[in-house]
Amino acid sequence: APLIAAASGPLGTNAQYLFSLDQELMRLGMKDDCLNELVTRVKALLEGQGCEGQLRPGFA
Known part of the structure; x- marks a missing residue:
């Protein structure tokens, strides 16, 4: 998950x-x-970093 x-x-x-x-x-x-x-663990790591891990405009 950290990677x-x-x-x-x-x-x-x-x-x-x-x-x-x-x-x-x-x-x-x-x-x-x-x-x-894995999704849950990655989301928790990103939230701890202040990131949302959302898609950038134009990428789906």
């Missing part, structure tokens, strides 16, 4: 990718308990 919270590339952060993946799986009616736990 995901800190990593980024030219198209956005790794956290953004993780959150998008989680949302898409939910949209498809799929559940992954390990992924959900």
